[in-house]
Amino acid sequence: xxxxxxxxxxxxxxxxxxxxxxxxxxxxxxxxxxxxxxxxxxxxxxxxxxxxxxxxxxxxxxxxxxxxxxxxxxxxxxxxxxxxxxxxxxxxxxxxxxxxxxxxxxxxxxxxxxxxxxxxxxxxxxxxxxxxxxxxxxxxxxxxxxxxxxxxxxxxxxxxxxxxxxxxxxxxxxxxxxxxxxxxxxxxxxxxxxxxxxxxxxxxxxxxxxxxxxxxxxxxxxxxxxxxxxxxxxxxxxxxxxxxxxxxxxxxxxxxxxxxxxxxxxxxxxxxxxxxxxxxxxxxxx
Amino acid sequence: xxxxxxxxxxxxxxxxxxxxxxxxxxxxxxxxxxxxxxxxxxxxxxxxxxxxxxxxxxxxxxxxxxxxxxxxxxxxxxxxxxxxxxxxxxxxxxxxxxxxxxxxxxxxxxxxxxxxxxxxxxxxxxxxxxxxxxxxxxxxxxxxxxxxxxxxxxxxxxxxxxxxxxxxxxxxxxxxxxxxxxxxxxxxxxxxxxxxxxxxxxxxxxxxxxxxxxxxxxxxxxxxxxxxxxxxxxxxxxxxxxxxxxxxxxxxxxxxxxxxxxxxxxxxxxxxxxxxxxxxxxxxxxxxxxxxxxxxxxxxxxxxxxxxxxxxxxxxxxxxxxxxxxxxxxxxxxxxxxxxxxxxxxxxxxxxxxxxxxxxxxxxxxxxxxxxxxxxxxxxxxxxxxxxxxxxxxxxxxxxxxxxxxxxxxxxxxxxxxxxxxxxxxxxxxxxxxxxxxxxxxxxxxxxxxxxxxxxxxxxxxxxxxxxxxxxxxxxxxxxxxxxxxxxxxxxxxxxxxxxxxxxxxxxxxxxxxxxxxxxxxxxxxxxxxxxxxxxxxxxxxxxxxxxxxxxxxxxxxxxxxxxxxxxxxxxxxxxxxxxxxxxxxxxxxxxxxxxxxxxxxxxxxxxxxxxxxxxxxxxxxxxxxxxxxxxxxxxxxxxxxxxxxxxxxxxx
Numbered sequence: 056x057x058x059x060x061x062x063x064x065x066x067x068x069x070x071x072x073x074x075x076x077x078x079x080x081x082x083x084x085x086x087x088x089x090x091x092x093x094x095x096x097x098x099x100x101x102x103x104x105x106x107x108x109x110x111x112x113x114x115x116x117x118x119x120x121x122x123x124x125x126x127x128x129x130x131x132x133x134x135x136x137x138x139x140x141x142x143x144x145x146x147x148x149x150x151x152x153x154x155x156x157x158x159x160x161x162x163x164x165x166x167x168x169x170x171x172x173x174x175x176x177x178x179x180x181x182x183x184x185x186x187x188x189x190x191x192x193x194x195x196x197x198x199x200x201x202x203x204x205x206x207x208x209x210x211x212x213x214x215x216x217x218x219x220x221x222x223x224x225x226x227x228x229x230x231x232x233x234x235x236x237x238x239x240x241x242x243x244x245x246x247x248x249x250x251x252x253x254x255x256x257x258x259x260x261x262x263x264x265x266x267x268x269x270x271x272x273x274x275x276x277x278x279x280x281x282x283x284x285x286x287x288x289x290x291x292x293x294x295x296x297x298x299x300x301x302x303x304x305x306x307x308x309x310x311x312x313x314x315x316x317x318x319x320x321x322x323x324x325x326x327x328x329x330x331x332x333x334x335x336x337x338x339x340x341x
Numbered sequence: 342x343x344x345x346x347x348x349x350x351x352x353x354x355x356x357x358x359x360x361x362x363x364x365x366x367x368x369x370x371x372x373x374x375x376x377x378x379x380x381x382x383x384x385x386x387x388x389x390x391x392x393x394x395x396x397x398x399x400x401x402x403x404x405x406x407x408x409x410x411x412x413x414x415x416x417x418x419x420x421x422x423x424x425x426x427x428x429x430x431x432x433x434x435x436x437x438x439x440x441x442x443x444x445x446x447x448x449x450x451x452x453x454x455x456x457x458x459x460x461x462x463x464x465x466x467x468x469x470x471x472x473x474x475x476x477x478x479x480x481x482x483x484x485x486x487x488x489x490x491x492x493x494x495x496x497x498x499x500x501x502x503x504x505x506x507x508x509x510x511x512x513x514x515x516x517x518x519x520x521x522x523x524x525x526x527x528x529x530x531x532x533x534x535x536x537x538x539x540x541x542x543x544x545x546x547x548x549x550x551x552x553x554x555x556x557x558x559x560x561x562x563x564x565x566x567x568x569x570x571x572x573x574x575x576x577x578x579x580x581x582x583x584x585x586x587x588x589x590x591x592x593x594x595x596x597x598x599x600x601x602x603x604x605x606x607x608x609x610x611x612x613x614x615x616x617x618x619x620x621x622x623x624x625x626x627x628x629x630x631x632x633x634x635x636x637x638x639x640x641x642x643x644x645x646x647x648x649x650x651x652x653x654x655x656x657x658x659x660x661x662x663x664x665x666x667x668x669x670x671x672x673x674x675x676x677x678x679x680x681x682x683x684x685x686x687x688x689x690x691x692x693x694x695x696x697x698x699x700x701x702x703x704x705x706x707x708x709x710x711x712x713x714x715x716x717x718x719x720x721x722x723x724x725x726x727x728x729x730x731x732x733x734x735x736x737x738x739x740x741x742x743x744x745x746x747x748x749x750x751x752x753x754x755x756x757x758x759x760x761x762x763x764x765x766x767x768x769x770x771x772x773x774x775x776x777x778x779x780x781x782x783x784x785x786x787x788x789x790x791x792x793x794x795x796x797x798x799x800x801x802x803x804x805x806x807x808x809x810x811x812x813x814x815x816x817x818x819x820x821x822x823x824x825x826x827x828x829x830x831x832x833x834x835x836x837x838x839x840x841x842x843x844x845x846x847x848x849x850x851x852x853x854x855x856x857x858x859x860x861x862x863x864x865x866x867x868x869x870x871x872x873x874x875x876x877x878x879x880x881x882x883x884x885x886x887x888x889x890x891x892x893x894x895x896x897x898x899x900x901x902x903x904x905x906x907x908x909x910x911x912x913x914x915x916x917x918x919x920x921x922x923x924x925x926x927x928x929x930x931x932x933x934x935x936x937x938x939x940x941x942x943x944x945x946x947x948x949x950x951x952x953x954x955x956x957x958x959x960x961x962x963x964x965x966x967x968x969x970x971x972x973x974x975x976x977x978x979x980x981x982x983x984x985x986x987x988x989x990x991x992x993x994x
Contacts, residue, residue: 109777112928112970123977124969129777144969148930151966155933181959183944187936209926218425225344225425229772229926230434232755234936236926241347241426242412242441250345250427 070136077132085116085127085138094140097149097171099156100210101128102260103317104324105220108211113152113171116140124148146175153177159234160189161206164264164275187234193272196245199253199332201272204237206265213238213257213266221325226250227257255331259314259324268332270311281306289316292330297321299330310334344425349413358406358549359418362398372420389423394788396424396770400433401712401751408448408547409440424770435772435925436753438545438712447546449473449568450530450713451559452539454674455865456831457532458915459907460539460558466529468561469542473525473568525568531756531919532674533557533713536831536901537583537838543713544568553715577716580685583677585836585855593805593817593825594798595841598685603720606727609688615733617807621696622741624807629700630656633803635811637823642668642759642796643867643897644974645885648803651793654783656701658791665698665706666787666794668764669721672711672756673868674919675899678827679797681839683710683717686801687724691747693800695738696807698745701793706745709764711752722749756923760973761794762786763925774927775973796897798827818844822884826895830855832865832902842883849879851900860904863990867896869916870978872985893985909992910946913983917942920979931976934967938980945993953993960987 065080072085072092079088084107089096100111107129115124119137124145127138139145153172157179162168172179191204209229218225226249230239240249258266267275274280285306292299300319304312313331317324351359360366369375370384399418403410410433419426433439451466525544535541541557542564554571556563567574581587581599588599602608609615621629634649655663667690671679683690694706708725710718725747728734736744750768752758758767762776765787786792802824806814815823822844828851831837835856842851848864861876872893874881881891888895903912917939926932941960945953964980971977986992 109972110928112930112972115970123971126777147962148966148970151934151963152929152970155929155937155963155966159933159936182937182940186940208929209932211927218428223343226427228425228427228431230431231926232435232437233921233924233926234932236932239427239430241415241430243430244347248347250425 068132068134070132070134070138072138073140079132083132085118085125085130085132085136086114088132089116089127089140096127096140097167098128099165099168099208099262100212102212102262105212105215105260108215110211111152111156111208113149115145115148117142117145150175150177154179154181156208158182158186158188160208160263162263164206164267165262191237194245195269195272197247197253198269199328200255200258200266200268202238202246203265203267203272206263207238208263208265209236209238210262212260212262216256216260216325221323222252222254222256224250224252224254226252253328253332254326255328256325259326268312274311280311285311292326294329294333299326301326301330303334309338344419344423346416346420346426347412349411349416351411351413351417355403355407355411355414356417358402359399359414359421362402363395363421366421372417385423392422393424393770394768396422396429396432397750397753397767400436400439401753404439404547404753405551406547406549408446409442409444411443415441422770428771432770432772436712436755437922438754445524445526446548447525447544447568447571449525449527449564450533450543450545451527451564452531452533452535452541452543453529453915454532454919455869455901455912455915456536456675457540458912459832459903462540465540465542465559465561465564466527469564469568470527472561472565473527530713531922532672532676534671534677534680534711536675536677536829538578539831542567543715544571544574545715546571555716580681583681583838584685585838586840592841594682594801594827595685595839597689598681601686603685603687604723606688606724606731606733609686613808614688615692617804618692618696618739620807621699622739622743626656626700626702629696629807632806632811633700636806636814638799638802638806638814639822639885640796641798641802641826641897643673643870645895648795648799651783651795652697652701655791655793658784660791661702662705662790663701663703664787664790664792665694665701665703666761666764666768666792667694667706667708667797667800668759668761668794669708669710669714669717669797670752670759670764671714671797671897672759673870673897673899675831675865675868675901676829676897678829678839678898680714680717682797682801683714683721687721688728689801689804690721690797691724691728691734693803694747695734695745696803697793697795697800699743703793704744704746706747707768707787708747708749709752709758709768710749712754718749718751725749755925756919757925757973757975760975763973764794765792772925774925775975777972819882819884819886821886826883826898828883828898828900830900830902833858833861833904833906834902844884845887846883847879848874848881848883848900851883852879852902857902858904861902862905863903863909863986865901865903865982866899867894868899868901869919869982870974871896871899872981873990874985875989894981909986909990910942913986913992914939914942914946916982920975924975924979928970928972928976930967931971931979934963934971934976935979937963938967938983942983949993957987957993
C-alpha cells in the first residue's frame with residue numbers, strides 16, 4: 056500500500072517575483088517559490104533534507120523594504136512581498152561570493168559552480184596570487200571516507216546531518232573562528248578516535264566533494280571516476296528489516312558508490328554504515 | 342544522547358575546578374567512580390541536557406584555574422553537562438581568551454587597537470615581548486596557538502596558584518623563546534576598553550583564585566610587573582578618573598560615578614537609588630512601558646531601536662517565560678562607557694534590570710559582560726549579591742510579590758558576541774554565531790523564548806525616565822534623539838574619558854570639552870564599525886538623525902581623535918585586521934571578505950593614486966557585497982570605516 060502524505064491543507068499566499076505573481080503555500084520559502092516558477096537561484100549550503108543554514112549567501116535576492124539582501128533559502132514568503140532575483144545588486148553579491156569562495160577553496164568537484172562563475176562573470180583570480188587559501192591536505196584516516204577540507208566551504212551541512220537533524224552522533228562541529236574555522240572532531244583528532252559511526256550521511260549532503268567515499272576519492276585520484284559511464288539502480292537494502300532504499304552507482308560493473316533517494320520516506324537520503332559502505336560482498340565473484 | 346568520550350582523564354585540579362561550579366558528580370554517568378547503583382539508574386534526557394548553558398561558565402572555570410583547557414578537562418566537563426565533546430571543542434576554540442593547547446599560567450593581553458596604537462602600543466608590545474618572550478605565533482588569537490612542547494608547568498597546574506611568575510616554575514626553564522619564558526604568554530589583544538588610559542595591558546594569571554592586573558597607561562615596566570606579580574601591581578585608578586565631568590551638577594547618567602561608594606547599597610540608596618523601582622511598582626508593568634515609550638528612548642548600543650517598542654512587543658508575547666538580557670559585552674574598539682557605569686555605579690544597572698524585568702514579565706535577567714573587564718565583573722557581582730541579600734532581588738523584590746534575579750555570564754573574547762543573537766548562542770553554550778532574523782528576539786530569543794536585550798547604557802536611562810517622568814526626559818536632547826548620551830572620547834585629546842551630553846551637542850563642542858588638540862587629522866565616530874569624519878566637520882550634531890544626515894553614524898558613542906602620529910593607512914589596516922580576527926566565519930561574504938579586505942589594504946599601505954586604484958575598486962566591490970549579503974552587523978559594517986576614509990578623508994588619493 057502506498058500512502059501519500061497530504062499534511063494539513065495550507066493556505067496559499069501571493070507575492071511578486073520579478074514582476075510575476077507567485078502563489079505558494081504558507082510557510083514556503085522564497086527559494087521554493089523561485090523554483091516553482093522556474094527561476095534559477097544558485098544554492099550551495101541549502102539542502103533538500105536539512106533546515107536552511109543560509110551561510111553561503113549565494114542565493115541572496117532583493118526584497119523591497121529590506122535594508123540588506125535576504126537569503127532566498129531561508130526567508131519565508133510573505134503576502135505582498137516584492138522579490139527581485141536578477142537585479143544588478145543581486146548579481147553583484149552573488150558574483151563576489153563566488154569570487155571569494157573560488158579564490159579560497161578548491162571548487163573543482165562542486166557541481167554547477169563553474170556554470171555560475173561563467174554566468175555571473177566572476178573572476179576568482181582578481182585577488183592575486185597571494186590571496187589566502189584554505190590549504191588543507193586530504194585526511195585519509197579510515198577506509199570508508201575521506202575529508203578534503205581544501206574543498207570545504209563551511210556550509211555546516213555535514214555538522215547538521217551528524218547532529219540533531221539526522222544522525223544524532225554529534226561527532227563533528229565547526230572549530231576555530233573566522234577564516235581559520237574548520238570542521239573538526241574534538242581536539243581535531245582522527246575520525247577513528249571520535250564519535251563517528253561512519254553512516255556517511257555527511258558525505259551525502261556535502262555540496263562540494265570535500266567529503267567523499269574512499270572509493271570515489273581513489274578513483275578520482277587515479278583519473279578513472281567517470282559519472283557519464285555510471286548507471287544508477289535503486290533497490291532495497293538487504294541487511295535488516297527497515298527497508299531503506301539504496302541507489303547503487305555502478306561503473307564498469309562495479310559498485311562505486313551507494314546513496315539513497317532523498318525523497319524516500321524511510322531514509323530521507325540517510326543510510327547506516329552497512330547500507331552505504333557494506334557492498335563489497337556483492338562484488339565478491341570468487 | 343549516546344555520547345562518545347575519549348580516554349583522557351582530568352587532573353584533580355581540573356576536576357575540582359569543574360566541581361566547584363557544578364557540585365560533585367552524582368553518579369558514574371557524570372564522571373564519578375562507578376557504584377552498584379549506577380547499573381540500575383541512568384541520568385539522561387532533557388534534565389541532563391538542560392544545563393548546556395553552563396558550558397561557557399565551565400570553560401571559564403577551567404581556564405581560570407589551569408590557564409588552558411586540556412582534553413581530559415574538556416571531556417570531564419562534557420560528561421558533567423551531557424554535551425558532545427566535538428561541540429564543546431567548537432565552543433572552546435571560538436573564544437580568543439581560551440586555549441586548548443598548553444600555555445603558561447599567565448597571559449598578558451596587550452591592546453593593539455586604535456587608541457592604544459596611537460599611544461605607542463607597538464613599542465609596548467615589543468618591550469613586553471622582549472622582557473617576557475612572545476608566543477611562537479606572535480601571540481595572535483589565543484585559541485590557535487601552536488605551542489607544541491606541552492609546556493609542562495601550565496598543564497599540571499596544581500601549583501599554579503602559588504607561582505609567582507618570573508624565575509620559578511618548571512616552565513620557565515624550557516624557554517625555547519616561545520612565550521614560556523617567565524611563565525608569561527604575551528598576546529596581542531583587540532581593544533580592552535581602557536582607551537582613556539591608552540596604551541593598555543591586562544594580565545590574567547590562572548590559579549585559585551584567578552588573579553588579574555590592569556596596567557594602563559602602561560609602560561613596558563608596569564606591564565611586565567602586572568604580568569609577573571599581578572598581586573602587587575598598583576590598584577587601578579577609580580572609575581571616576583575616566584569621567585572628567587565627575588561630580589558636576591546636572592549630570593544624569595553619570596551623576597553617581599565618583600560620588601557613591603560602588604560597593605555600598607546603602608550609599609546607592611542615599612543617592613536616590615531604588616526610587617525608580619518604587620515608581621515602577623506604582624505604575625505597573627504597562628505604565629512603565631508607556632513611560633519608556635513616551636520618553637523616546639532608543640537603544641544606545643548602536644542600532645537605535647525604540648526601547649519602549651521592544652519591551653511592548655516582548656511583554657505582549659503569550660509564550661512564557663520571558664527573558665531579559667543585558668548586553669555588557671562592550672567590545673567595539675573605542676567604547677568603554679559601560680565599563681565605567683559598571684565600575685562606578687553598579688547598583689544602577691541592577692535596579693534598571695529589575696525594572697525592565699518587571700515591565701516585560703521576566704523573572705530571570707542575564708547580564709553578559711565581556712571577559713576583559715575583571716574589575717567591572719567584580720563590582721557588578723558584588724552588587725548583585727548585596728541586592729539579593731537585602732531583598733532587592735529574589736523571590737519577592739521589595740515585598741511587591743515580584744520575583745526577579747540576575748545571573749552574570751562572562752564572555753571570553755569575541756567581539757561578535759555583542760551581536761544580540763550571537764550573545765544568546767553564547768549564553769546557551771553554543772558557538773557565538775549570529776542567528777538569522779526573522780524570527781526576532783522579541784519572539785524567539787534566549788532559549789527560544791521572547792527576550793528583550795538592551796545595552797547597559799540603555800537600561801540605565803530608564804532610571805531617570807521613571808524618576809523625572811517621560812515628558813521631562815523627552816525634553817532633553819532633540820525631538821528625534823531624546824535624553825542624555827554618553828560619549829567615549831579618546832585619542833588625540835587632553836582629557837580622554839566618558840562624557841555625558843544631551844543629544845544635539847556638536848562634535849566640536851564635545852572635542853572642546855575633552856581638550857581637542859591642534860593638528861587633528863581625522864575623527865572616528867562609532868568605532869571600527871563606524872566612520873571617519875574630517876576635522877572641518879565639527880559642526881555635525883551628535884544625534885542619530887544628525888549623524889545620519891551627515892552620512893556617518895553615532896554608533897555606540899565612540900569619538901576617537903587622530904593626529905598624524907600614525908599614518909591613516911596603518912589605522913585602516915588595523916581596523917581590517919580587527920574584523921578579520923573577529924569574524925565568526927559563518928557566512929562567506931564576511932569570512933572571506935574581511936580577509937580579502939585586509940590583503941588589499943596591505944598591498945596599498947604605502948601606495949596612492951593610480952597605484953592604489955585597482956585595489957580600491959576591489960575594496961569597494963567586496964565591501965558592497967559584505968554590506969549587502971552578510972548575515973549580521975559585523976560583516977555589514979566591516980567596510981564602513983575604510984570606505985569613509987577613502988571617500989571623506991581622501992585616503993590613498
